[in-house]
Amino acid sequence: MKQEKPIVFERTAQSIARGKMFSASIALVVAVAFGSILALVDDLPIIVSTAALGSAAIGLVIFFKIVKEARDVLKDGRSWRVEITENKLIWASPVDHIMKPFELNLDDIRGTRRLFIIRKNSKVRPKNEYFIDLRDGSSMKISDQLSAIPPKTVFEALQERGIDFQEETLRQGDNLKISLGN
DSSP: OOOOOEEEEEOHHHHHHHHHHHHHHHHHHHHHHHHHHHHHOOOOOOOHHHHHHHHHHHHHHHHHHHHHHHHHHHHHHOEEEEEEOEEEEEEESSSSTTTTEEEEEEGEEEEEEEEEETTTTTOOOOEEEEEETTSSSSSSOOTTTTSSOOOOHHHHHHHHHTTOOEEEEEETTTTTTEEOOO
């Protein structure tokens, strides 16, 4: 029997840190913008001052959190790596507090899913949620923000190993929840 070549996805620590620093700079710009409102405009209503102060504070907290993550990634120096072998899925994350690494036997995976959530009559951006469904009935949620390797790319590759990948759309809003399997 011919052994299948492993499928490997990898992102370097430097690449991940660059992406995080870009996000951190956006958070800092937001904090400075709201802080500038407080500094430059006199006699703001208390509600506006409170909202601007709160937004500036949240922006700074997010900035420092992302900078810490980028520093941790660079300090470790290892790459994020996903490897799909003949019988295993290995998701290596060098920084445990950002994403826990894991290893699964492919036989233990029932399937994978992408849930695309759309909010009706809302300006909220649609979001994706990714899941690995296991044969024991449990599911693992994979964050596309923290995983470094896009889950959809990995799930599509798992299809090549015979693991079902389903994409569903969930429309929410106005007391409406409809799930449409694609």
